[in-house]
Amino acid sequence: MANLLIQVKQLKKSYRLGKVIVEALRGVSFEINQGDFVSIMGPSGSGKSTLMHILGCLDYPTEGKYFLSSQEVTQLNDSQLALFRNQKIGFVFQQFNLLPRLTILRNVELPLTYNKVSPPNKRELAIQALEQVGLGDRLQHKPNEISGGERQRVAIARALINHPSLILADEPTGNLDSKTGQDIMQMIDKLHKEGNAIVLVTHEVEIARYAKRVIHLKDGLIERDEVIA
Amino acid sequence: MILQSLQIALESLWANKVRSFLSMLGIIIGVGAVIAIVSVGSGSSQQVTSSITNLGSNMITIYPRVARGQGGRIVGENPQEKFSIELAAYMEKFCPSVTQVIPVKQVSGRLIAGDINVNATVVGTEPEYTAVNNYEVEKGSFISNNDNQERNQVIVLGSQLAEDLFEGENPLGKRIKLSYGGQSYLFEVKGVMKEKGGSLSGNLDNQAYLPLAVSLDILTNSDYVSSYIAQAASSEKAATAVSELNNFMAKVLDDENQEQFQLMSQDEILDTVSSVTATMSIMLGGIAAISLLVGGIGIMNIMLVSVTERTREIGVRKALGARNTHILFQFLMESLSLSSIGGILGIIFGWITAYFISQVGNWPLVVAPLSVGLAFGFALCIGIFFGLYPAMKAAKMNPVDALRYE
Ligand SMILES: Nc1ncnc2c1ncn2[C@@H]1O[C@H](COP(=O)(O)OP(=O)(O)OP(=O)(O)O)[C@@H](O)[C@H]1O
Numbered sequence: 321m322a323n324l325l326i327q328v329k330q331l332k333k334s335y336r337l338g339k340v341i342v343e344a345l346r347g348v349s350f351e352i353n354q355g356d357f358v359s360i361m362g363p364s365g366s367g368k369s370t371l372m373h374i375l376g377c378l379d380y381p382t383e384g385k386y387f388l389s390s391q392e393v394t395q396l397n398d399s400q401l402a403l404f405r406n407q408k409i410g411f412v413f414q415q416f417n418l419l420p421r422l423t424i425l426r427n428v429e430l431p432l433t434y435n436k437v438s439p440p441n442k443r444e445l446a447i448q449a450l451e452q453v454g455l456g457d458r459l460q461h462k463p464n465e466i467s468g469g470e471r472q473r474v475a476i477a478r479a480l481i482n483h484p485s486l487i488l489a490d491e492p493t494g495n496l497d498s499k500t501g502q503d504i505m506q507m508i509d510k511l512h513k514e515g516n517a518i519v520l521v522t523h524e525v526e527i528a529r530y531a532k533r534v535i536h537l538k539d540g541l542i543e544r545d546e547v548i549a
Numbered sequence: 550m551i552l553q554s555l556q557i558a559l560e561s562l563w564a565n566k567v568r569s570f571l572s573m574l575g576i577i578i579g580v581g582a583v584i585a586i587v588s589v590g591s592g593s594s595q596q597v598t599s600s601i602t603n604l605g606s607n608m609i610t611i612y613p614r615v616a617r618g619q620g621g622r623i624v625g626e627n628p629q630e631k632f633s634i635e636l637a638a639y640m641e642k643f644c645p646s647v648t649q650v651i652p653v654k655q656v657s658g659r660l661i662a663g664d665i666n667v668n669a670t671v672v673g674t675e676p677e678y679t680a681v682n683n684y685e686v687e688k689g690s691f692i693s694n695n696d697n698q699e700r701n702q703v704i705v706l707g708s709q710l711a712e713d714l715f716e717g718e719n720p721l722g723k724r725i726k727l728s729y730g731g732q733s734y735l736f737e738v739k740g741v742m743k744e745k746g747g748s749l750s751g752n753l754d755n756q757a758y759l760p761l762a763v764s765l766d767i768l769t770n771s772d773y774v775s776s777y778i779a780q781a782a783s784s785e786k787a788a789t790a791v792s793e794l795n796n797f798m799a800k801v802l803d804d805e806n807q808e809q810f811q812l813m814s815q816d817e818i819l820d821t822v823s824s825v826t827a828t829m830s831i832m833l834g835g836i837a838a839i840s841l842l843v844g845g846i847g848i849m850n851i852m853l854v855s856v857t858e859r860t861r862e863i864g865v866r867k868a869l870g871a872r873n874t875h876i877l878f879q880f881l882m883e884s885l886s887l888s889s890i891g892g893i894l895g896i897i898f899g900w901i902t903a904y905f906i907s908q909v910g911n912w913p914l915v916v917a918p919l920s921v922g923l924a925f926g927f928a929l930c931i932g933i934f935f936g937l938y939p940a941m942k943a944a945k946m947n948p949v950d951a952l953r954y955e
């Protein structure tokens with residue numbers, strides 16, 4: 321198991337809302353190898369986003385263990401988590417989550433500015449990343465001046481810039497029409513082919529089919545772990 | 550990291566220009582007020598102090614009090630009628646802290662040179678008058694002891710008076726007429742004084758000076774002077790001199806309650822002035838400090854709004870790897886920029902205000918570097934203090950909650 325990337329063991333996450341305790345994850349275990357492309361499906365409220373947040377080192381599980389690149393994430397403190405997010409993880413969100421006041425170039429540069437040592441050639445690296453997603457000519461535009469599909473491509477460029485070990489995409493096509501969604505998926509598929517590990521949350525079967533493996537969640541538990549030929 | 554936070558901070562302030570400016574306003578007004586108030590305070594007190602010092606060195610003036618009357622008649626003795634020339638010599642003798650005492654007899658008369666005539670205060674006095682008043686001769690010479698003994702009808706003119714009467718001509722040796730009490734007297738101009746400017750006892754430049762004896766014996770035919778000018782040995786001894794003179798006069802006039810005479814000393818005036826200006830400065834400084842504080846609360850308010858508004862931005866930045874300290878610095882820099890830009894604008898505003906007030910009040914523009922530094926430093930501290938809470942609130946935000954925020 322030399323190329324094991326992710327290992328989660330009996331992950332549980334519960335939220336307390338007043339007296340009620342909501343169990344979003346109730347014991348989830350799986351492994352993902354480097355370079356894998358995994359989709360996570362499940363009905364609304366089944367805990368997909370909660371799982372993604374834990375995988376993305378944005379949140380701690382209530383119980384269970386999470387290893388990323390054989391580091392036990394559950395034992396890291398806040399700033400070590402931040403460094404992990406910066407170095408090992410690239411996020412693509414449903415709502416794009418670009419900063420509206422910054423140009424798309426500055427948006428893509430953002431992760432580099434939070435590196436331990438931020439590289440002097442931030443700008444060139446960001447331009448390269450934007451060229452990679454076909455937006456090399458829109459550098460100085462603001463997010464509200466480009467289309468939804470283009471915004472998501474900016475987000476992908478931003479996710480790629482630090483060469484993360486893992487790209488997490490939570491319904492990346494959820495806010496896009498199906499044609500644009502397909503374009504984005506093709507781009508993600510290309511990243512997979514280039515060797516990036518990808519975990520994708522989606523509602524749509526056609527989108528999930530880009531992956532080699534689909535984990536079905538239901539009520540905070542894995543219902544089915546299906547490998548697609 | 551600091552430089553980078555500064556850039557982010559300035560960008561976000563620039564994005565909300567009007568709001569940023571409004572939230573700076575408290576600091577601008579506070580800093581400006583501190584600088585203007587301190588400057589006006591020191592400028593005006595410098596002016597007052599210099600004009601008091603201008604009066605003379607360690608001068609103490611002794612006046613008779615105005616006699617109380619009833620139905621047109623003076624009740625009891627007229628205190629004026631105890632102010633004799635001889636008393637001056639006794640004062641010198643019995644008050645060791647007093648170096649000299651000069652009797653003065655002044656009247657208001659009309660001076661006439663050719664077809665120009667001017668109303669002026671005419672001061673009968675002795676040669677030492679110039680030394681006590683820090684007063685210098687420009688041309689000719691001042692009244693001499695000989696003039697007093699001989700009752701020479703000579704006159705020395707203040708600079709403005711000379712200009713008014715002779716309009717640039719050399720007045721030395723010219724004859725002028727003094728009209729006083731329905732009579733005319735002829736005088737020869739013996740000297741012209743240097744310009745001195747205003748003082749508490751009026752403008753010396755508009756006065757004329759004669760031998761005391763002439764004023765007493767020829768003009769007024771009186772045995773009594775209008776006041777004495779005493780000089781203390783040094784400014785340290787001024788207070789002692791005042792009490793010695795007080796005691797002396799009280800004894801001589803048999804006037805324990807000091808109802809018949811009055812002392813006025815330069816140091817006393819200076820003390821009063823400086824204590825008044827000090828109280829004013831403290832009071833106004835307090836008001837300015839409160840307005841700075843209010844400015845700080847304004848900044849905190851805006852920063853809290855800004856943090857809430859940008860919750861999602863905070864979530865995104867954290868997701869991309871920003872540590873808590875990055876976020877803390879970003880918002881701290883923002884409030885610090887607000888307060889320091891506000892501080893700089895306040896300095897400019899205060900300076901301009903102080904300049905205009907000094908122009909109106911006609912005193913020197915004094916902007917103490919200390920007050921500028923203090924006000925600016927205080928503004929920065931307020932920026933940090935009131936920025937800290939919002940910045941910490943931002944830094945501590947849970948990234949998942951922040952990302953979910955609508
Ligand atoms: N911060 C929170 N506080 C309380 N409950 C929460 C919180 N976050 C998630 N939950 C609950 O946890 C459960 C799982 O939520 P999660 O967002 O993971 O669902 P999801 O599978 O992503 O759904 P969707 O497909 O609608 O995005 C839900 O019941 C949700 O109400």
Ligand SMILES: [Mg+2]
Pocket residue numbers: 368369370
């Ligand atoms: Mg979700």
